[in-house]
Amino acid sequence: MYDIFRDEVIVDLNDENFSKFYVQINKEKVDSFSIRFNDKIYNLSNVKNANGIEDGFYEIPHHGKLQLFIKHLVHKQNDHVMITYTYKQVLWLKRENHFYDISSKKKFIRQFPNHKKSVRRKIRLLKINFDFPNRLKLVKLLQHAESL
Template sequence: MRICTLVIFFFLGLTFMSFGQEVAASGPSKETAFPIALYKAATSQSQNLYNGRQYYVYDNRSEEHQFFEFRKWHNGVLMYDGQRFDSIPMLYDIFKDEVIIKHFNGDHILLQSEKIDYFYVDNHTFERLEAGKHINEQMRTGFYDVLYNGKTRTIVRRVKQRQEKIVDKMVIALYPQKNNIFVKKGDRYYGVGSKKSALNLFPEYKRELRKVLKDQKIKFRKNREVAIVTIVETYDKLARP
């Protein structure tokens, strides 16, 4: 009887040991589950941000480049997939109209443009605007630099074209930049490239707007963007009810 009892306890012990191993193998204990959940919650946003395709820098030996302002990384602010991220090393490829960020391991990550609401870098705020929704139907969907965000909004589409020239039997890439400025009056945007076209948008205040440029000594041809923003901002003040 005593031997039989010992045998029963022996098999019960094996059963409990086996059950304990299955629980340990099936998942974390209560002590470890909570920290793991916290880690997943804290990193879920950044994992979404760094989940893009790898970007390969092209024409990296050319003097001119495809990026906005600088070829080097600059920290910026990014609104991506409904979440805001600060101090993110980024580059803006103007030629392809794409935003690139730097991964922790040094890789270049290409973000999905449709998930970007806006990004701020080098004192410029770029918003992604869709044709027929935020801008005119004939305007191109993409990132626009917001120069003035008042009632009469002013934006600029910065583009680069890729050109090639041969020097000493080597192909050199050139990236001339062009800036297309648009002023929103009412429900539509109007392209503005000259002083005349800017003033014609506000015919009732032409005299006052010319005077502002003269008083502030702003030369339109030398400082086109500053001149247009000054005209638009002054108009908003004069037209204020």
């Protein structure tokens, strides 16, 4: 299991001897892992000492000339009556060992100043919503950007 709030890997040791026994794995010892959630498989890698992004587990769905890094986050809000949790994805583009925040349409287009029209057109064609990004559509967008 993956505790998205704490960015930790949890192992369920539920067997006949232990009832609901969980162990938090030392994050430093985990390079990567896969998890199934809502009929999708997510492959997360432990990114350490990368210049420009925080250490932690990132989904990296595209490995090409451009790489897409997705940080899955949950924010806790307490309004003195109820505690709520809000899910968010932060998107990073890795190009030539530099990371760029692409969590909005504007930020993404800014990375391709010579191809703004083409990139805008592709975003519109794929119907990409940067508030709730779809990783498969983002991969198609990156493949298009690599071909420019």
